[in-house]
Amino acid sequence: MSAKFLLILFFNFWLSTAQNNDATFLRALKDKWQNTPPNWDDNSDPCSGWDGIGCKDSRIITIRLASMDLRGTLTGDIGQLTELQILDLSYNKGLTGSLTSEIGKLKKLTNLLLVNCGFSGPLPDALGDLDSLIFLSLNSNGFTGPIPPSIGNLSNLYWLDLADNRLTGSIPVSTRTAPGLDMLTTARHFHFGRNMLSGAIPSRLFHSNMNLFHLLFENNQLTGSIPDTLGLVKSLEVVRLDRNFLTGNVPSNINNLTGLFEMFLSNNQLTGPVPSLTGLDALNYLELSNNMFDPSEVPSWVTTLQSLTTLRMNNTGLLGELPAALFSLSALQNVDLSNNRLNGTLDIGSSHSNELQQVNLQNNQIADFTQRNQYSIEVILVQNPICTESGTSGGFCSPPTKNGPSYFTQPNNCETRSCGSGQVSSPNCICAYPYTGDLVFRAPSFSNLANSAVYENLRNDMIRSFRESQLPIDTVSLRDPRIDFNDYLVIKLQVFPSGGERFNRTGILGVGFSLSNQTFKPSDTFGTYFFTGDVYDFSAGISGGKKSSNTGAIVGSVIGGCVIVALLIVAGIYISRKKGRAERTTNESSPFALWDANNGSGAVPQLKGTKAFSFEELSKYTNNFSETNNIGTGGYGVVYKGSLPNGQLVAIKRATRGSTQGGLEFKTEIELLSRVHHKNLVSLVGFCFDQGEQMLVYEYIVNGTVKDSLSGRTGIRLDWMRRIRIALGAARGLQYLHDLADPPIIHRDVKTNNILLDERLVAKVADFGLSKSLGDANVTHVTTQVKGTMGYMDPEYYMTNQLTEKSDVYSFGIVLLELITARNPIEKGKYIVREVKQAMDKSKELYNLQGVLDPTIGLTTQLKGMERFVDIALRCVEEAGDPRPTMSEVVKEIESIMELVGLNPNAESAANSAAYEYASNGSAHPYTGDDLFAYSGDHFSAKLDPK
Template identity: 70%
Template sequence: MGSRIRHLLIIFFIQIWITTAQNRDGAALQALKEAWKNTVPPSWNVGSDPCRDGWEGIMCTNSRVTSIYLTSMQLTGGLPGDIGQLVELQYLALSYNPGLTGSLTPAIGNLGKLTNLVLVGCSFSGPIPDTIGNLPRLIILSLNSNRFTGSIPASIGNLKNLYWLDLTDNQLTGNIPVSDGIKPGLDMLTHAKHFHLGDNQLSGNIPPQIFHSNMSLLHLLLENNKFTGPIPSTLGLVRSLEVVRLDRNALTGDVPSNINNLINVTEMFLSYNKLSGLVPNLTGMNVLNYLDLSNNKFGPSDIPSWFSTLKSLTTLKMQNTNLRGQLPAALFEIPQLQNVDLSDNQVNGTLNIGLNPSSQLQRVDLRTNNIADFTQRLQYTIGLILVDNPICMESGVTDKFCSLPSNTTTSYSTLPNNCIPTPCGSGLVSSPNCKCAFPYMGSFIFKAPSFSSLGNTTIYESLRLSLMTFFQKTQMPVDSVSLMNPYRNLDDYLVLNLEVFPSGELSFNRTGILWLGFVLSNQTFKPSKDFNTYVFIAQDYDNFLSEVQVTGGTTHKSSNTGVILGSAIGGCVFVVLLVVAGVYAFRQKGRAERATQQSRPFALWDPASGSGGVPQLKGAKAFTFEELKKYTRNFSETNNIGAGGYGMVYKGTLPNGQLIAIKRAQQGSTQGGLEFKTEIELLSRVHHKNVVALIGFCFDQGEQMLVYEYIVNGTLKDSLSGRSGIRLDWMRRLKIALGAARGLQYLHDLADPPIIHRDVKTNNILLDERLVAKVADFGLSKPLSDANRTHITTQVKGTMGYMDPEYYMTQQLTEKSDVYSFGVVMLELITARNPIEKGKYIVREVKQSMNKSKELYGLHEVLDPTIGLSSQLKGLERFVDVSLRCVEETGNQRPPMSQVVKELERIMELVGLNPGTESSSSTSASYEVSGTDYNHPYSNDSLYAYSGGFLPAKLLQPK
């Protein structure tokens, strides 16, 4: 009996303790609510139990508060000591609330289970409390972009599990703390990957003992402080480092000779210091992308031999570094080189940029040197600056390089996604999907991007796509994202504005915003190494979706903003309905008169109707809707073979047994009668064995359909990805490349009028029964009239990854735009990779992997393993050369398709294949090896493959 009573008493006291703890959590949050001056989410006015009553931004486990996520909530006030009562708290994220002020309470040290403390972009001030070292589980500490003063607490060295330390953009002073056997220091953070301490007022020497071989640092950012003294030689012991920023300090002495031990560093900034001695030897730093040693006090140094050995360089900045001697031409041939700044030095002799400068090279600044001559072998399009050199004292062909270029700003903005932006009301913004909404906005600040070219649209699109992929995987309510206005600020950071648009609604609700703010402040989103580390600073968001509010015990769906917005929208809708009703009544008679003509296309195309007369067709038949309905079994699901932006594609059979593919426009995507007539007149003139033939069309009963020949083996994309099961060895890929090139050459040179395809990609190259390539899908094509034989200025359309960057920037479409896209197709043929895959662009990947001194240019790692053995890939190097010429940055550097065809024919001859003739009458048999006959794809057992080997074709037949 006594033991039973004791048991009940224990349970009773446990319940009391749990209830007391829960009450303590509730009381702490009530204190926060009061401290934040009633700027908390409205749901905090519901009930008194944050866990049970569903307070936004609060997450609980077993009725205890474990997470507070209140980013971008416009909170105002301080952080009271009551926060220390939430002893089960693991996440505290209050970023992007600039109204949060005052000191960071020492009670923060009571939160022994805290793993993430993220207070980015607030206005906290005063010293960082020493008690922050009492958080043994802390992994992420982000206090950047506040107003903290005083020194870095040495107690941070106690945070053994710390991964991310970011104290940038504050007003911190004093030295970097290191341990001395009694007190801790940052040298004890052996598991930390990130030391971000830049943009403060830290001073003194960088202590040598902070670096040692046991550290696992990736990013060391100490820029824009007041450090003095030498760079410690111990820095060379931290071989894990990838980014080093020591610029904009007052460092002195020689650069340590072992600096080139840092063979994993991709970005190094030592500029704007007082470093002396010789320019450091960086031999062996083979992955270095961005190097800036500018504006130091180096003694006279010869042009380093290691310049041209750093094959990953995109940017070399060594302004005012006392360099002398003649520059090697090999420097400018580094494959990814974009920007060279060697101004204010003693470079002399003859400048030779060579025959094959980097295709990415945009700017070479050699002003104020001693260059006496310039060997010009090419008409360079790079921004070469030779102002204040002896060569500019003579008149001649270098005159255009002897004046300072005008300041040009780089403009970039995400383009609409194949739609027309609609005008939006006040405060609303049109998204890339042309939907008006209130976006969540802010700025990415990238501290160490690997590139310097601001006009690289492909790399921005890669970032945008990776953002969308991230939001989709994390099930964020995001419809689309837009990036815009890149620029370099005074600290050489890349700043890029971001807009995130809500999905299915006019604006985000509070939950959507607080999660968006959290993942961007907590570094949950990881960009590619092209962009490296970043800070995101959000703007205020005050257009929250209507939310539940409680007033006087009554719950209703509303907010002041919502009421005003709803009233405005309702009024606008009412006015629009009145206008539409009037227009409808006015036009009703005309619609009735046209109803009959809708089902009689040739009547519509009568000269008297002003639509241009009877269509000039060459072999294309006009089908009725009922005919095509019959040929496709009433457009049955089993006959549906695909879909695209235009609509559905159906397989059909004509009465004579011929297979056809019918593209049926979906409702809402149809064109006017005149535009549709123009399109089919254009396509009916196209007749070539390497272009899919138009058999006919349907303009009947309000339908618009195009009827093509049916191509049995589907798209080249399907075969490269393995979906079709067709095995494409090197010989077959060569034939496919040549066939597709001939099809494009025909469109450019022989079609009347010439046609720019505008959407060349592996999905638009089809393979027939003999694997003959046929260019398809002319939905975006543009004819070249006599008035615009050189280019067409038109809205940018196409597929990202294949799109010509010059067309993207200028909106001037040329035949060379198709050449660029075909170059990407050629690279896809040998790699079987998507043009943009996991944030990596195929063109750049191939260029980075190339080494022309090696067999197959050293591309073994990027080649498709199913392409064949190395010994069988004869001519592959020349194939790569042609493809890279096609993807040059500017159109005038790319060959015409006629030249591409000739180059591919030479490669075919080199490998012992008969390339056939150029005439359209030649048959597909002319592509085959002499003596070989492929009557049908199923006759060759090796034609179909699977991942484990090759299967006989009969096993792939339906049972």
């Protein structure tokens, strides 16, 4: 993992903890919108049930507001929601204006869905900054200007849909200095149809590393030839280049696309021979009409395409007789070879496809038609010699029907009901207000619009998908399929609610998102699609319907009586329980209300060896909290040195007014601290919860922090042997928390500032303010808001919010590296892990790390065991948690290193600190950090080390 990545990761974390103002910024967005959900006005916290808003650890991660009839603009405040992963504002045509460049700050955004809105103006280059983006759907708006080349930076992009806008300019490809769409090797969908793109399709757009499924450039202003590099993208299933100004020959290697289902090359100016598509056995739909190919007979390869449903070669210079074998293709439904020079006798044959619906051969030179059976096929021979000869008659001499047979979902074994205004009878014959809109399929593989079985399959797939997504739908209705000018299949959709006559907002948001996010996947028969949803009227019919006066009176009387009875019952309960409720409220707001701090009687916390001090006691022990006893100040309060009656020195941290925790939280913290007792852990002597004060009383540790000693501020010189002892002591303290505390505890903020040195330089782990209890020895992790200190934090914990004991192991690995380098974890833009790894060469003495080792550590010839020390440190800082050792394994390895260098792992350190050249120089006291008062609950933020 690069230092740059880790710097970005930890800096983003710092921003998320220091600037968590999501609610403020969403309310700023709300002020620019009309028609927001009514419950947005019920409270000020978006994470407390606002429709369409999803949160995690009090951060907004999803905004899903499809079909809400929102009106207004999307302001730059959106860029401040830095944890946002999904933004779906689709089907809100009242959202207008440009797309703010602040959108580029949403580094975690995976789905940006603005389908069928009213946005306009140029697309911002900042879209290329959305590193995590997977779905980018900006289709059916009014965006103008060029496609930003920066989109090529979106290495995770799967779905790119910019269709149906007014985009201009050329298709961007990469250069030495700029990105381009050719870099999107993970993308499966390029949807750019119905824009005004111009210029040639760059040959460098395609290469063999691409994995495209759908290439849609229809209805633009593209010129030049089709690049032969297109044949390199063998994953392609759909190619639409129709309705452009393309010229030249179709590249011969296009038949390399053996997985192609649909190909549309119509309405261009293509020349040369009709392309050979031999081997495209999967091809369903072929549209080559209105080009200027060389005159030729119907290609023989056409009769080999056994999957072909639709053949359209209108106005392509075809001549000669039609082979009867064409009509025996088993899947064939529609043939359009009109406006050519086909001649001779038309023979469809007796073994034609059972699916065949229409054969359009108008305006050719066919002189005869062999009719072997009474055909149900619509054959169109108007403007052929056979229909112009005197005395010839037949239905085949009539123009094609403009409107094919209509389809609509039939009732499900019930009788359609007559419903009130605005309501529709569902297929299950229930009157309701459906959610409606158009399903638009860009490349269907069939052309028989009368095939009801196809639509029923689509309908059943949709119902199944919605129910699997746990959406509140009863059923779905489809109706009025048609092919529009763009050869898109358009179907009217009605989605009916379950359990009532109308959807609530949550239901509409779910259905809308399922369609805008492509959660619903149709079969290959229908292919890729988009949906344009109508505004849903949540109030339809609420005040419109009228009941009879008699019914209304009866219902009103019943309801009134019930209300009176209910009020009497509630009043009785209220009176009988008022006193008990008041007592419970008092106890909950002040959990020590019944606890006499002087004698420990009453409902006390479950404490082990921890004393409750009164305010008067601690005032006495600190000389009335005098300035001379002030040994440091932190963000949460002042630390005072005190002396107990038995002579024990203590450090008393007194929280300032306004920074105190709630009583329950304070009680929880002292209960946790009171039950950890180990020589390598700083002990909590007691606490004060009296007269509105909150104070923690710790044993006084004279020699400060390991950080201070490494920096030289304490005057203590730490040689190699002493550093190994410090590492072992800290490791044993953490091992105790993980393995012997009941239940296990994760420290969550291991760092050299939280490891103290007593008079014998015994290491003691301190500051449990952010610690988390696993609650059960069998639990392996807790999911919690990310907290810790920049530079020491476990990347896996940051990414997943899953805190494990291995998170402490990672932080301890940083401590080990700090012990040998005396460098900060992140210093001058360099990350300690990367610096050590880059300098390492295991084939050389001391792994070639002489350049990064602390010069004061001692002579390099005396650093025995250093290589093993580095090895265990780097094992601790593995990016994933599983390969990291446990703290018990770390302890064993450091004990082994001590034995290697001739030290007794179980011996005490020096007799006193004087042996280590200790000299006080007025450095900050170890207790001045804020962490001692930072509660382990998730609503308190970690304080970042300023160094």
